[in-house]
Amino acid sequence: MSTLEFLLHGFSVAFQWYNLLFAFFGVLIGTAVGVLPGIGPMNGVALLLPITASITGTLSPEQAAASGIILLAGIYYGAMYGGSTTSILLNTPGESSSVMTVIDGHQMAKQGRAGAALGISAIGSFVAGIISLLGLILLAKPLSAIAINFGPAEYFSLMILGLLAVSGLVGKSMTKALIMLVMGLLLGTIGIDAVSGAARFTYNIPILYSGISFLTIAVGLFAVGEVFKSILERDSNSGALAKIDKPYPTKQDLKDSALPITRSSFLGFLIGILPGAGATIASAFSYVMEKKLSKNPEKFGKGAIEGVAAPETANNAAAGGAMIPLLTLGIPGSGTTAILMGAFIMYNIQPGPLLFENHPSVVWGLIASMFVGNLMLLILNLPLVKIFAKMISTPVKYLLPLIIAFSIFGVYAVQVNSFDLLLLILCGLFGYFLSKNDFPLPPLVLALVLGPMLENNMMRALTLSNGNYAIFIQKPISAIFLLISVLWLVVPFLLKRRKNKGKNTSVEIGN
Numbered sequence: 001m002s003t004l005e006f007l008l009h010g011f012s013v014a015f016q017w018y019n020l021l022f023a024f025f026g027v028l029i030g031t032a033v034g035v036l037p038g039i040g041p042m043n044g045v046a047l048l049l050p051i052t053a054s055i056t057g058t059l060s061p062e063q064a065a066a067s068g069i070i071l072l073a074g075i076y077y078g079a080m081y082g083g084s085t086t087s088i089l090l091n092t093p094g095e096s097s098s099v100m101t102v103i104d105g106h107q108m109a110k111q112g113r114a115g116a117a118l119g120i121s122a123i124g125s126f127v128a129g130i131i132s133l134l135g136l137i138l139l140a141k142p143l144s145a146i147a148i149n150f151g152p153a154e155y156f157s158l159m160i161l162g163l164l165a166v167s168g169l170v171g172k173s174m175t176k177a178l179i180m181l182v183m184g185l186l187l188g189t190i191g192i193d194a195v196s197g198a199a200r201f202t203y204n205i206p207i208l209y210s211g212i213s214f215l216t217i218a219v220g221l222f223a224v225g226e227v228f229k230s231i232l233e234r235d236s237n238s239g240a241l242a243k244i245d246k247p248y249p250t251k252q253d254l255k256d257s258a259l260p261i262t263r264s265s266f267l268g269f270l271i272g273i274l275p276g277a278g279a280t281i282a283s284a285f286s287y288v289m290e291k292k293l294s295k296n297p298e299k300f301g302k303g304a305i306e307g308v309a310a311p312e313t314a315n316n317a318a319a320g321g322a323m324i325p326l327l328t329l330g331i332p333g334s335g336t337t338a339i340l341m342g343a344f345i346m347y348n349i350q351p352g353p354l355l356f357e358n359h360p361s362v363v364w365g366l367i368a369s370m371f372v373g374n375l376m377l378l379i380l381n382l383p384l385v386k387i388f389a390k391m392i393s394t395p396v397k398y399l400l401p402l403i404i405a406f407s408i409f410g411v412y413a414v415q416v417n418s419f420d421l422l423l424l425i426l427c428g429l430f431g432y433f434l435s436k437n438d439f440p441l442p443p444l445v446l447a448l449v450l451g452p453m454l455e456n457n458m459m460r461a462l463t464l465s466n467g468n469y470a471i472f473i474q475k476p477i478s479a480i481f482l483l484i485s486v487l488w489l490v491v492p493f494l495l496k497r498r499k500n501k502g503k504n505t506s507v508e509i510g511n
Helices: 003-014 017-035 040-055 061-090 096-110 114-147 152-169 174-188 206-210 214-232 251-273 278-293 306-321 323-329 335-346 360-381 385-393 396-415 418-436 442-464 476-510
Strands: none
Touching (some): 003 360, 040 335, 061 096, 096 306, 114 360, 152 442, 152 476, 214 418, 251 323, 323 335, 396 418
């Protein structure tokens, strides 16, 4: 079958009535998740992950997988748009990728142009979603064909690169990110060793023989962790809500935004493909690029429509680009895609080069549903933006019990044991402690997902080479991945050292 035939088959899956409902509720919940400050796409997907297993239980395994992934993906790219609402109206980013939107978006709102800013965000998000999906369709099959030729050594090195790339680009401290990475790898070793059959770190506790549930860890660290943060720090919304006028940009706004939207769509998509880069970096790069290219750079920061269009377009394009390494290589490039990968595995589906051959209904149904979901987002967000805006003022006393209920009932429905409920609470406390001390959570989640596969590929490679570790540098592709991994760690360290040395020299000259 050709790519077009596969895509048409995907649309036949996406247009099934229940999948249309899953896509609709996914983007609706995703927009709400993005609107509510502090939750974000990663927490939203983690929170709804156990629920998808319950509501798809009556379907066949393949249908359940397609429907569950469609719902979670809808939450992911829906939240990327929703974050702009608080950025523009409340001067508070709904999630990290909307930080750049605050600069000009809130200035527009203060000038009485909140509707135009929100409208151009919706249009930019839609265009970015369509362009990134076209890129996904064009690149997915060729990349998976190349990846099929990868052996265990290449996969081991690729996973090392993915882990270090994410660790090097999140958080304020690479040391703390690497600590979290190692912690995730250690948690992934708990249970029965698949090679030797020995019990590792189980301490004769039978329930640990099957390992620690990724679902429990993810929901605990993110969703329950945010609950503890809100309770212990009394974190609430106290900002003044900007007035919303007509949620439609003018012809001049559309003209000024056309090129920034086009450029940022391609830039965001390309950055999204890179493991670890993510939507936050894409939005920052696009904002800087538009300011450099602008004939009037002085208007940026004072309510420039381009300053809203560029970052909002780029972060949505990056969300589509991030799906490429996840689907074709089985390497999640961010915390959210790591949780999505956990969802695939929960449905007994392994993302990677064979995904397109073994589960075409799931993967092409997902791609087609993203077209449908982006159209739904555009239709939803332009006329209903005032309703979504009112969600910002939702009292914490109503929001927190809902998050706790979803977390507890969701985890128990899947795991059906009290041990995981206790672990859920402990992970929530641990997640709060880590976030409060600037320890990034995505490397831990990514390592927990990739750790077992990393170990498995290492053991397979060593078996093929009779225990010779040189196999990882004898294979050209594997050696290139390892070289990039080393540079990813060493170059930032050398640049920082050079910068500090320059500062010390300046101080000595000044004295």
